[in-house]
Amino acid sequence: NAGVTQTPKFRILKIGQSMTLQCAQDMNHNYMYWYRQDPGMGLKLIYYSVGAGITDKGEVPNGYNVSRSTTEDFPLRLELAAPSQTSVYFCASSFPGQGNQPQHFGDGTRLSIL
């Protein structure tokens, strides 16, 4: 019963480096989301996807890219890491239509840019 799996759990990057945060779900959910949570704040939507091959920007997309080649996977790419991207990143998934179920969240990736 894995649910939403995020890797890695922790990462430290240097300014200007690139990395991909991985997210996989095994619930056959159509919708997937990436959020960031800054200390003491709520979650802000970065990108979301309503199905394979379809992605759209959220509130704070600058500095990030996504792709959705399969239903299961939704990776988030940071191309040129900046200190402002230090945050906790959460991936979530949902299947609207099944009684309006809530989004299911992964455990998060804690990312520091130094």
Add this chain to the structure above:
Amino acid sequence: ELKVEQNPLFLSMQEGKNYTIYCNYSTTSDRLYWYRQDPGKSLESLFVLLSNGAVKQEGRLMASLDTKARLSTLHITAAVHDLSATYFCAVDIRETSGSRLTFGEGTQLTVNP
């Protein structure tokens, strides 16, 4: 732009007391969610409110939704230490491009013995 405001942002209360957390939002929606987050952990779904007048209860927590007032409440009855956490409301906006949540800033609840 949808705004979701929670108050209070910080709440310190004694065990056994009652209190209410408020969630106001700025645009029409009939779907609202409450989540709980423990320090350093992920978000856990508490309640899904899908229509005006919806009321859900689980243990010492009760959530309600008034879509006309654009207001949801999370009421805590006879608080216990285990309820200490941060509580978020999130409003669901359905667009042609899909469904997306906008979160409030969260209410950090501390229940003291």
